[in-house]
Amino acid sequence: xxxxxxxxxxxxxxxxxxxxxxxxxxxxxxxxxxxxxxxxxxxxxxxxxxxxxxxxxxxxxxxxxxxxxxxxxxxxxxxxxxxxxxxxxxxxxxxxxxxxxxxxxxxxxxxxxxxxxxxxxxxxxxxxxxxxxxxxxxxxxxxxxxxxxxxxxxxxxxxxxxxxxxxxxxxxxxxxxxxxxxxxxxxxxxxxxxxxxxxxxxxxxxxxxxxxxxxxxxxxxxxxxxxxxxxxxxxxxxxxxxxxxxxxxxxxxxxxxxxxxxxxxxxxxxxxxxxxxxxxxxxxxxxxxxxxxxxxxxxx
Amino acid sequence: xxxxxxxxxxxxxxxxxxxxxxxxxxxxxxxxxxxxxxxxxxxxxxxxxxxxxxxxxxxxxxxxxxxxxxxxxxxxxxxxxxxxxxxxxxxxxxxxxxxxxxxxxxxxxxxxxxxxxxxxxxxxxxxxxxxxxxxxxxxxxxxxxxxxxxxxxxxxxxxxxxxxxxxxxxxxxxxxxxxxxxxxxxxxxxxxxxxxxxxxxxxxxxxxxxxxxxxxxxxxxxxxxxxxxxxxxxxxxxxxxxxxxxxxxxxxxxxxxxxxxxxxxxxxxxxxxxxxxxxxxxxxxxxxxxxxxxxxxxxx
Numbered sequence: 153x154x155x156x157x158x159x160x161x162x163x164x165x166x167x168x169x170x171x172x173x174x175x176x177x178x179x180x181x182x183x184x185x186x187x188x189x190x191x192x193x194x195x196x197x198x199x200x201x202x203x204x205x206x207x208x209x210x211x212x213x214x215x216x217x218x219x220x221x222x223x224x225x226x227x228x229x230x231x232x233x234x235x236x237x238x239x240x241x242x243x244x245x246x247x248x249x250x251x252x253x254x255x256x257x258x259x260x261x262x263x264x265x266x267x268x269x270x271x272x273x274x275x276x277x278x279x280x281x282x283x284x285x286x287x288x289x290x291x292x293x294x295x296x297x298x299x300x301x302x303x304x305x306x307x308x309x310x311x312x313x314x315x316x317x318x319x320x321x322x323x324x325x326x327x328x329x330x331x332x333x334x335x336x337x338x339x340x341x342x343x344x345x346x347x348x349x350x351x352x353x354x355x356x357x358x359x360x361x362x363x364x365x366x367x368x369x370x371x372x373x374x375x376x377x378x379x380x381x382x383x384x385x386x387x388x389x390x391x392x393x394x395x396x397x398x399x400x401x402x403x404x405x406x407x408x409x410x411x412x413x414x415x416x417x418x419x420x421x422x423x424x425x426x427x428x429x430x431x432x433x434x435x436x437x438x439x440x441x442x443x444x445x446x447x448x449x450x451x452x
Numbered sequence: 453x454x455x456x457x458x459x460x461x462x463x464x465x466x467x468x469x470x471x472x473x474x475x476x477x478x479x480x481x482x483x484x485x486x487x488x489x490x491x492x493x494x495x496x497x498x499x500x501x502x503x504x505x506x507x508x509x510x511x512x513x514x515x516x517x518x519x520x521x522x523x524x525x526x527x528x529x530x531x532x533x534x535x536x537x538x539x540x541x542x543x544x545x546x547x548x549x550x551x552x553x554x555x556x557x558x559x560x561x562x563x564x565x566x567x568x569x570x571x572x573x574x575x576x577x578x579x580x581x582x583x584x585x586x587x588x589x590x591x592x593x594x595x596x597x598x599x600x601x602x603x604x605x606x607x608x609x610x611x612x613x614x615x616x617x618x619x620x621x622x623x624x625x626x627x628x629x630x631x632x633x634x635x636x637x638x639x640x641x642x643x644x645x646x647x648x649x650x651x652x653x654x655x656x657x658x659x660x661x662x663x664x665x666x667x668x669x670x671x672x673x674x675x676x677x678x679x680x681x682x683x684x685x686x687x688x689x690x691x692x693x694x695x696x697x698x699x700x701x702x703x704x705x706x707x708x709x710x711x712x713x714x715x716x717x718x719x720x721x722x723x724x725x726x727x728x729x730x731x732x733x734x735x736x737x738x739x740x741x742x743x744x745x746x747x748x749x750x751x752x
Contacts (some may be wrong), residue, residue: 219482240634301691336541337677357636357660359672372659372670375635403731409752449669450750 154193154218156396157184158259158284158440159220159297161198161208164233165248166383166426168241173381176234176427178206180274182295183384186428189215190436193266194391197221197284199346201228211428220262228253230367236387240245241379242356260410261287270398272319273389275299278309285316293403295319295394297386298422303330314347319401321352321390336361337368352393354386362412369404374420376444381426385419388431392418392439408446417442454518455491455698457484457691458559458573459597461508464535465548466683466726468541476727477508478533480574480597483684487691487718490736491516492655494691495565497521497584501528501553502732511728522564528553541679542656570692570698572690573617575599578609593703595619595694597686603630606638614647617704621652621690637668638663640642643681645748649684652693654686654711662712667705671712674720682724685719688731692718692739707725717742 164178169329185194196216202224231254234247259280271288273281273296281296290292294317302310303326310330314320320343326356328334333343336353340363343351350364357379359372393415419438424430464478485494495518502524509519529556534547559580571588573581573596581596588594592616602610603626610630614620620643628634631642636653640663643651650664657679659672695714700707717739724730 157703184676293569306635335677337675341677355658360481363676368675370672372672375637375661375668375670377635377641379635406752413752450671452706452713452747 153270153398154195154266154268154402155188155196155270155394156221156268156288157181157188157272157274157394158197158256158281159272159276160231160331161196161204162231162233162254162426163203164383165232166381167236168381169237169239171380171426173426175232177211177238178232178383178427180203180387182212182428183387183422184272184391184394185212185217186215186431187388187415187422188395188398189217189391190439191392191395191414192270193218195221195268196393197259197261197265199223199253199257199259200228201223202226204230211432219261219267225253230334234385237382241382259284269293269401270394271295272394274390275295275302276389278302278306278313278410281313282316285313293318293394293397295321295390297321298326298388299323300326304313305352306405311346314343317348319350319352320348321354321386323386324353324355327351327353335363336418340366340368350408351390354389356382356385360389360412360416362409364405364408369409369441371409371416371450374417374442375418378426379423380430382423382425385423388422389419392416398430413443413446415440417446453570453698453701454486454495454568455488455570455694456495456497456521456559456561456565457481457488457570457572457574458497458566458581458589458695459572459576459687460531460554461496461500461504462531462533462554463474463503464683464727465503465532466681466711467536467547469537471726472679473726474495475532476509478683478727479531480687482512482728483687484572484574484694485689486515487688487722488671488695488698489691489738490718491680491695491714492570493518494695495521495568495613497561497565499523499525499553501530501573502526504530506530509543510569511732521565523557525553525711531595535683535736536681539710540716541565541682544682548724553620559584569593570700571595573597574687575602577600581613582609582616585613592728593618593694593697595621595692597621597688598626600622600626600629602732612670613644614643617648619652620648621654623686624655624743626654627651627653640668650708654689656685660712660716664705669709670711670718671750674717674742676720676724679723680730682739683721684727685723689715689719692716696737713743714745
């Protein structure tokens, strides 16, 4: 099954303790769709400016990603993000954000996308996320991401969104902020009680937790000694997870758990280099090999 | 097989965001031996003062713990520790330490302990830990814990100790401090290259990592919504892990991994109440039931 993702496409400048990269390909929908492309056809909805290097579009298309929903706006600039990772590589500072063309982004899904059954709403204003939901009335698996900004400035809209989606994916600090509870198990279930059928809390280098009415579990991150740039890890997690669900066209609890693991493993490649550089080198078989290792690691 | 543990027995005063307890039973050897007692006979070596409530000794003995190595010093006071947990319940401040009788602790193992094959050196000065090693020449599984203090003030002695033990257990922050590397996978292997055959990095609410020459793995913590007091979790982890190894009398990689899981699960009970209050309520069958759940959680 194809999978629609609505989110940002950006040019990132990233500084780590060891290196710096300027204007590399980034954005939530970029990482998500590239990660998902190992599992299914991802249909991208986003916007860029006139400065957008066409080679990036060709890179996405080389993985079978449908870019007919990528709008190019003339006389405008692409969204730019600049950030710096601290020594622990888990915490980061945002140095600069230039929303540019993304500021007025009002996603319109191409007609060919509207009957899609799997839909991911990457981080964005919850009102815009709801507008997208309205365009996909037949979707049977809708998952959204969010961030601290929307919890603070658009809480009511976020709460309305939560009543309309199947799943929410968010960071540990965001789950604590949204619920006011520092215990992640309680926080996860509290978010679930706000509406979604399931909640996934991403814990960065510590893996991810899953919450549904009858299930609570945590899966660790794949232990890698080679973290070069964590940018895009969370969106790659989402792309791997949703990509696997769409590929299997099945949203049973057992498939969801395996999808979580695929999300974790896809993200474990992303962090091994800047931008999409590591993902560009791998095939589905590399993810599956890592999955075999991961399953061995967790059995005793 | 019996298991010898050398470490502290203390009276703790603990403050959490919700509650406060004064002068409750604590200390590394206390939590370790009580946790180990679900698996094997723990033989305790420690020291207390004249103020020691005899009922605490009886509590340990009620679980079959051998307290013949617990020295009572007249005209002296028991070690006291006082600490306060921050809102996240993972970080804590030490408010006060009164070493008292523990300051001059020079452990002498009773004759009956010296042929013990499983030995745990709870956190202490590495020179003293080495003195204990000298008293157990026949031990075939020696594991030590350490802390930031010894990494800072007794680094050379710690490095000597590391060449003489089978395993080292330490916290994530300590592993980073000892190696100067913020990536835990690299840090774990760097500690292993300092001498021990294996290294365990404890990550608190995020579980634990294992490193040997041919293995690297991470197991998550058991997700609990009921963290009341994390004091003693690390030592309970050690006690569950070593207790299971001693019970099985087997130190193969497969047994070590299962032992890690038992350590994690035993500690998951400890944090559900102050002091030993939660452990006092459970039987081995409760740990085994949680193990079944944990194995289900990690299979997909």
